[in-house]
Amino acid sequence: MKLEAGKVFSIEKENQPLKGCTVSKELEGGRNPILIFSMDRNTDISPEIFSEHKFLILHAGDLEVYGGKSQKLQNPTVLSQGESILCKVDEPVGMRSKQGAIYTEINIRREDKMNEVIKAGEVFQLKDLLPYGEGKIVNMDVVHNEKMKFVLMAFDEGTGLSEHAAPGEAIFFALEGEAIINYEGTDHTIHAGEQFHFAKGGRHSVKALGKFKMALLLTLE
DSSP, X not given: OXXXXXXXXXXXXXXXXXXXXXXXXXXXXXXXXXXXXXXXXXXXXXXEEOSSEEEEEEEEEOEEEEEOTTOXXXXXXXXXXXXXXXXXXXXXXXXXXXXXXXXXXEEEOTTSEEOTTOOTTOEEEGGGSSOOOTTOEEEEEEEEETTEEEEEEEEOTTOEEEEEEOSSEEEEEEEEEEEEEEETTEEEEEETTOEEEEOTTOEEEEEEEEEEEEEEEEEOO
């Protein structure tokens, strides 16, 4: 991935829109490309027909997803900060923003194994997909194949993951609360809305500071 490993960062703060422009940046190519988009206010990505799903995670601003088989541009699906959507395939899909938007886009193939709780075209909050368990860590696989895995985790207060090594590169998304990531012997406090990049083989542990939810996007060679 085209990210520096071993530090807390913010996709939102590091990808501010350019005036009047839409900017895309590829973080990962391969089977499931990962991109960051920043759209200035009143910008538009015209509808196109895609054979693969676009999984969008909105970090900041507002985003309208529009198009559809009817070709009507009215009544778009509107995302607010922190919301996500799995775009439909084989019908026109466009994105536009009134106030500006910064989002991550993950390309999901039809044959990838998607959790049945995710319905294409429906808006949801990742953090709302799984509950907390008393004294437990709750996991949910959102989508996976042999080269990629996107998983959610909910940590009850006082729980955590002992030190282990990452089998591939990964992006850690803090969704709710805060936690301490120990990466290669150094502690990093991460808060909701921030991200962290693990290099392949990077040794790390996670300790929740109160209740904490996260998403992990893992890519394998």
